[in-house]
Amino acid sequence: MPQSDSKPEKGICSSCGLCSIQEWPMHESLQSCVFANGWLGKREKKLFGRERSLSNPEEMRFGISHERFTAQLKNPLPGAQWSGIITEIARRAFESGMVDGVITLHRSTENHFFSKPVLALSPEEIYESRGNKPVLSPVLKSLQTAFRKKLKKILVIGAACHIHTLRDFQERFHYLRDMDIYTAGIPCVDNVQRSRFNWILERISRSPGTARHMEFMQDFRIHIKHSGGSIEKVPFFSLPEELSNPDIFPESCMSCFDYLNSLSDITIGYLAARLLPDQNRQWVIVRTEKGKKLLDLVDDELERHPEHGDWECKKFVQGTAERTIESMKGLKKSYSPDRKIPLWLGQVMSWLLSVNGPQGVGFAHYSVDFHLIRHYYFVKYRYPEQLTLLVPRHVRSILQEYNLPL
Ligand SMILES: Cc1cc2nc3c(=O)[nH]c(=O)nc-3n(C[C@H](O)[C@H](O)[C@H](O)COP(=O)(O)OP(=O)(O)OC[C@H]3O[C@@H](n4cnc5c(N)ncnc54)[C@H](O)[C@@H]3O)c2cc1C
Ligand code: SF4
Ligand code: SF4
Numbered sequence: 238m239p240q241s242d243s244k245p246e247k248g249i250c251s252s253c254g255l256c257s258i259q260e261w262p263m264h265e266s267l268q269s270c271v272f273a274n275g276w277l278g279k280r281e282k283k284l285f286g287r288e289r290s291l292s293n294p295e296e297m298r299f300g301i302s303h304e305r306f307t308a309q310l311k312n313p314l315p316g317a318q319w320s321g322i323i324t325e326i327a328r329r330a331f332e333s334g335m336v337d338g339v340i341t342l343h344r345s346t347e348n349h350f351f352s353k354p355v356l357a358l359s360p361e362e363i364y365e366s367r368g369n370k371p372v373l374s375p376v377l378k379s380l381q382t383a384f385r386k387k388l389k390k391i392l393v394i395g396a397a398c399h400i401h402t403l404r405d406f407q408e409r410f411h412y413l414r415d416m417d418i419y420t421a422g423i424p425c426v427d428n429v430q431r432s433r434f435n436w437i438l439e440r441i442s443r444s445p446g447t448a449r450h451m452e453f454m455q456d457f458r459i460h461i462k463h464s465g466g467s468i469e470k471v472p473f474f475s476l477p478e479e480l481s482n483p484d485i486f487p488e489s490c491m492s493c494f495d496y497l498n499s500l501s502d503i504t505i506g507y508l509a510a511r512l513l514p515d516q517n518r519q520w521v522i523v524r525t526e527k528g529k530k531l532l533d534l535v536d537d538e539l540e541r542h543p544e545h546g547d548w549e550c551k552k553f554v555q556g557t558a559e560r561t562i563e564s565m566k567g568l569k570k571s572y573s574p575d576r577k578i579p580l581w582l583g584q585v586m587s588w589l590l591s592v593n594g595p596q597g598v599g600f601a602h603y604s605v606d607f608h609l610i611r612h613y614y615f616v617k618y619r620y621p622e623q624l625t626l627l628v629p630r631h632v633r634s635i636l637q638e639y640n641l642p643l
Contacts, residue, residue: 251489254375300499396425422501475583502528546597
């Protein structure tokens with residue numbers, strides 16, 4: 238198994254990029270780290286004037302918002318992860334003069350799925366940033382370029398760890414205080430370290446060398462598009478057992494409690510969207526006034542649909558909770574390279590669940606709860622001293638709904 242990339246001198250770290258900046262001392266960047274301050278809590282209160290309600294089950298999972306709906310671009314952008322709403326927002330924000338630059342990622346030349354941080358300063362550079370790079374990515378490193386160029390209005394596209402750390406840093410220190418910063422967030426979970434990516438992909442796909450696009454889908458399968466145009470669909474249930482080893486994921490992502498990027502101005506994912514052939518419906522969560530302004534830039538280009546699906550998913554979460562908690566203890570020392578469930582049976586199980594299992598908001602509810610439970614017990618067993626700091630209060634309320642021990 239590959240070795241860990243963790244950086245003990247920094248503690249838990251998602252390589253967000255802030256610490257690589259040389260314009261200010263590293264110890265100041267570290268003070269703003271989400272893993273030093275914990276998730277949500279005071280940060281959420283600063284942004285919205287309150288923390289999420291513990292009596293509103295949807296807000297507890299999806300965060301505070303003005304509006305939620307599903308949508309896709311009427312003219313999807315080729316090569317985008319879904320329909321390309323994020324890239325289109327970024328392009329419009331730049332062309333309209335709302336921002337002077339976009340902090341995001343390009344693909345590295347070394348590996349199609351790896352990233353390199355970029356401050357995009359033209360529509361072409363923004364367009365180049367589309368598509369997922371499913372590895373830990375130092376997005377915030379480009380703040381250094383924006384700072385040196387004295388940009389006053391920027392858009393940052395990032396995962397929750399980027400947005401948390403950025404908001405804290407902008408408030409805590411003077412360097413970025415007079416920058417007007419807009420944020421577009423992606424939901425993010427199960428991200429991986431570069432050093433492990435190929436090892437993992439080789440165990441998922443029959444042809445890792447030709448894989449060009451990968452997503453964990455609402456039909457309980459991983460869809461991998463290959464360079465020749467074929468789509469491989471691998472059921473979650475039929476992955477080799479060694480991919481269920483929690484130690485292959487970064488400690489940061491196993492200690493992550495903001496799947497839906499609740500401090501971004503607008504979150505754009507797919508989780509609660511209807512999965513339909515030849516469509517790329519996405520899930521849009523507008524959270525702040527700035528998020529509304531970003532949405533206004535592309536609203537005419539969207540085909541909108543209301544959310545769908547039954548909220549209830551308790552039996553599906555309970556069905557996996559006990560096994561998940563047990564595996565977080567780290568007692569199991571060897572994981573088989575074989576599939577416990579053959580591919581054909583996994584395909585049947587995925588199909589049955591995609592028809593009878595949670596859908597739409599119910600699928601998002603299920604996925605958020607599954608990951609919160611997994612991460613709570615990961616921190617509880619591996620970093621008990623960090624439990625109080627890292628875990629936001631709504632997580633305990635959700636665990637109590639399932640009668641799980643705190
Ligand atoms: C590791 C990972 C896991 C995800 N898991 C989920 C999930 O479970 N549920 C869900 O609803 N959505 C998830 N997403 C987000 C989703 O896949 C799409 O990125 C999102 O819906 C936007 O689609 P789009 O077509 O509008 O994006 P595009 O227009 O293609 O733009 C995507 C933007 O995201 C940026 N980006 C790509 N990779 C990263 C990265 N590693 N870190 C920071 N920024 C990045 C790109 O540079 C680009 O600016 C995940 C994304 C990643 C990277
Ligand atoms: S997550 Fe970011 S701020 Fe925190 S230690 Fe890592 S690079 Fe630094
Ligand atoms: S899972 Fe969480 S910690 Fe990991 S990259 Fe995504 S937002 Fe950051």
